[in-house]
Amino acid sequence: MKILRLPCDERDVRSLKAGDAVEIHGLVVTGRDALHKFFADGGAAPRELKGAALYHCGPVAVRDGGGWRIAAAGPTTSVRENVYEPRFIAGTGVRVIIGKGGMDDATHEAMKRCGCVYVQAVGGAAALAASCVKKVLKVDHLDDFGAAEACWHLDVAGLRGVVAMDANGGSLFREVRTKSAARMARLLKGAAAWKNS
Amino acid sequence: MTAVEQLTELVRRTTSSLPGDVVRALERALGAERKGSSASVVISTILENCALAEKGKTPLCQDTGTLSFYVDEALRGKVTRKAVNRAVAEATRLGLLRRNCIDTASGRSIDDNCGEGAPAIHYCSRKGVTLLMKGGGSENMSRQYSLPDASLGAGRDMEGVRACVLDAVAKAQGYGCAPGILGVCVGGDRATGFAVAKEQLLRSLDEKPTEFESRLLADANSLGIGPMGLGGRTTLLGVKLAFRPRLPASYFVTVAYMCWACRRRTILVK
Structure with missing residues (x-):
């Protein structure tokens, strides 16, 4: 398990390889559909994202005295942000994207160019992810985006995931897809002689 | 306990703990994966997450899903639509369920998770009341x-x-x-x-x-x-x-x- 402390610099993320299990410590900012649309329309993304992680996550946040407590914080599906992400990466200087399911080739190109990795979080493991949040540092866009879409600035300790797309072009998803497609072709050989395409 | 209280308790237990057969299958899967592989990291994270949710009686996944109640035909008089909705609304208020229901026509949140046909209730020949929660x-x-x-x-x-x-x-x-x-x-x-x-x-x-x-x-x-x-x-x-x-x-x-x-x-x- 590799330890990744945020914020970090380009060299730190370039040294990570697809397949590395990582434990993330430090600043993670949540942002999903509303933030990406806002940014694409000319709005400003949180400055703190520079060197830190963007987490595709709509947490369950509960009022706790004067502050906030995160009750659940699992990843949401990342592909919806594909159209926005290349410009978002270049514009914010974000070094890590945490999410679920991976992103497209254009996004991966931007990750390679700018020095950014994609970490697949464990989908559904929301209780454990929430327990890694040491502190809610602040929240942006609570009123205009709503609690699930707001930018929660989280100080995390030991948030776990696997580097699925690295900053040098390596992709665990692609690797697994290529292998599983080859295996599938063998499994289905002779299933029907008239298969199209 | 009233029917509503029993159903609320059913939601609490369903949202916070996996059935034993699923946990056992995950444990067997962990044993089958190579130590230190991403597969073993993921499965041990899942198991740790489930133990934590069970202990704290909190949702094990933030997507508390589509709720389907399968109810014994003989309980039709007791486990009514009204009783089920009350239990679901109460469980939502307690934070056992996320506000997870959108009125499709208006796009607005249905804050108590109860709308027409939601949660789903199927009266059938199964014994007792079974709740299935399935994420999006x-x-x-x-x-x-x-x-x-x-x-x-x-x-x-x-x-x-x-x-x-x-x-x-x-x-x-x-x-x-x-x-x-x-x-x-x-x-x-x-x-x-x-x-x-x-x-x-x-x-x-x-x-x-x-x-x-x-x-x-x-x-x-x-x-x-x-x-x-x-x-x-x-x-x-x-x-x-x-x-x-x-x-x-x-x-x-x-x-x-x-x-x-x-x-x-x-x-x-x-």
């Missing part, structure tokens, strides 16, 4: 095929059924929160196909599989897709298949994809 990520990976399917080379036979099931598994890579569980219905019309496929998810993984189910499971796991689609030996925890009569003109294969967070529980309402 997995529901989006459920599929229906109509045989013959030229793109898959799937004909109207069991080899064709197998091609459909394996295709559904491959298409879920990275998205369905693997290791998953498949409920499959072969036959029926389109609507019964989805209903029956989903009902198969109520069957215990401890149940002895048929020869065909075992073959599907072994084939799917040989694809190497692995937990969260990151590679590994465990892509599925189980396959449960049922047949239904069909019209001569139709041959549907319906696959209900369930994530590892297969939250289901049964109580006997007094």
Whole structure:
């Protein structure tokens, strides 16, 4: 398990390889559909994202005295942000994207160019992810985006995931897809002689 | 305890703890993966997450899913729509369920999770009350095929059924929160196909599989897709298949994809 402390610099993320299990410590900012649309329309993304992680996550946040407590914080599906992400990466200087399911080739190109990795979080493991949040540092866009879409600035300790797309072009998803497609072709050989395409 | 209180307790237990058979299957899967691999990291994270949720009686996944209640016909007078809705609204207020229901026409949140037909209630011949919670990520990976399917080379036979099931598994890579569980219905019309496929998810993984189910499971796991689609030996925890009569003109294969967070529980309402 590799330890990744945020914020970090380009060299730190370039040294990570697809397949590395990582434990993330430090600043993670949540942002999903509303933030990406806002940014694409000319709005400003949180400055703190520079060197830190963007987490595709709509947490369950509960009022706790004067502050906030995160009750659940699992990843949401990342592909919806594909159209926005290349410009978002270049514009914010974000070094890590945490999410679920991976992103497209254009996004991966931007990750390679700018020095950014994609970490697949464990989908559904929301209780454990929430327990890694040491502190809610602040929240942006609570009123205009709503609690699930707001930018929660989280100080995390030991948030776990696997580097699925690295900053040098390596992709665990692609690797697994290529292998599983080859295996599938063998499994289905002779299933029907008239298969199209 | 009133019926509403018993149903609220059912929601609390279902949302915070996985059934024993699913936990055992995950533990077996952990043993099968290479130590230190991403697959073993993912499965041990899942197990740790479940232990934490069970201890704290909190939702084990933030997507508390579509709620389906399967209610014994004989309890119709006691476990009414009103009682179920009250329990669901109360569980939502207690934070056991996320505000997870959108009025589709207006786009507004239905804050108590109760709308027309939601939660779903099925009066049936099962004993007691069973609650199944199925998240959206997995529901989006459920599929229906109509045989013959030229793109898959799937004909109207069991080899064709197998091609459909394996295709559904491959298409879920990275998205369905693997290791998953498949409920499959072969036959029926389109609507019964989805209903029956989903009902198969109520069957215990401890149940002895048929020869065909075992073959599907072994084939799917040989694809190497692995937990969260990151590679590994465990892509599925189980396959449960049922047949239904069909019209001569139709041959549907319906696959209900369930994530590892297969939250289901049964109580006997007094």
